Amino acid sequence: MEERRHTSLHYEMELQEIKNGLIYIGALTEKAIRMAMQSLIERNSDIAHKVIKDDDEIDKMDTDLEERCIRILALRQPTAIDLRFITTAIKITGHLERIGDMAVNIAEKAIQLNEETKLKPYIDLPRMAGIVIEMIKNSLDSFIRNDLNMAEEVRRMEDVTDDLNEQIFRELLTFMMEDSKTIHRSLMIMQVSKNLERIADHAKGIADMVTYMVTGECVRHQTCVVDEKEPA
């Protein structure tokens, strides 16, 4: 059903600005992950330094969006879909800010790895990065379009990243067992993989919040209970 507009156009605009802000911060985080991985693959630490520097912008946007949401809570006292939208937006901006921090972690590892001899060609890591970027994009698209199917797809993709992380871990374990000189580099690559896997968790967190926003049902934990007792 087509969403009606608020009687107050200012309120409508304030909500739209929050949507726009989330799209923007989402784009910044996608870019940060892409650049952090590029820095690792192309062994170019300048790019990694730029990721670290640009994280300030993500943090600033996060604070700004959170303040806007709190302002709406205080001044507009939203209810129903608007209340769920605002609480979802607050959670999403938190997830995106953490994703930005993880891109910084990857960039820091890239700088360290770039100073050492390359351990092996990176195959699964770029694949995993591609998947998590897609997950972030899809989770935000599902938020903008209220698309439950897309949110569900993001949840499914998270399993793939878990498997890839496991696979990378096992492979690096063999490197370390064969040659102890590879331990330091292997551990750093493992941390890159772990950070990508955590980013996927955050994208799933966004998708879970979208499901809550659209249906009012909590799907974040198996223990989520919905009390639907009707009045007499």
Place this chain on the structure above:
Amino acid sequence: MDFNIIIKLNKVNFYYGQSRALTDITMNFRKNKVSALIGPSGCGKSTLLRLLNRMNDLIDGTRVEGEILFEDKNIYAKDVDPVEIRRKVGMVFQKPNPFPKTIYNNIAYGPKLTSMKTDDLDALVEQSLKQAVLWDEVKDILNKSAMNLSGGQQQRLCIARALAMKPDILLMDEPTSALDPISTAKIEELIEELKKNYTIIIVTHNMQQAARISDETAFFYLGNLVEYNKTEKIFTNPDVKHTEDYITGRFG
């Protein structure tokens, strides 16, 4: 029979002359709960409230169809005395309307008509004012005119006056719309307290007030009951789109 239900409406239609103000309303009000009736002006919520103590009888040309059962007895049955219903179902209005009498006599007026003894009256006045959380403010000026009280105090006096008749149900028609935020907060606090002993049905245009104080909320539109649900459900995730459009300000 469900002992938690105090009022039962069964296919209630209400007409002002030829014009139908309420259509096929079927709903139950639960004992010791606060139920809020919300909806845009003219949706029938105040009409419904006034049906519950037969206040609409006082308007010429009105007609009720269907049943309104109060403790399983139809209050519109021929053998029912509307005055007795109004004693059991008290009402507080939008604007405080104390009698131009002393504070004491405002409370004692109704019970006096029921020939209550003077000693009992003193105790009743004190008890009613205490229940309405007004006693401490007025105990030393009981013989002063009620008209000198502030708006918020006058409204609590009206609540005390209604309580003095020992009703089972208290109907409130926008009881805080003429009050400042502090007086409003006091009345809301009072409602929370009163629901331990009374069933409260309140009409309000203030969404946040309905959300804050009621257990159940009914949304009316054009004389129809659109949705009746737990308040938390109505204000976080209503079942009906129309309810959502109204409470989020996407109306019209």
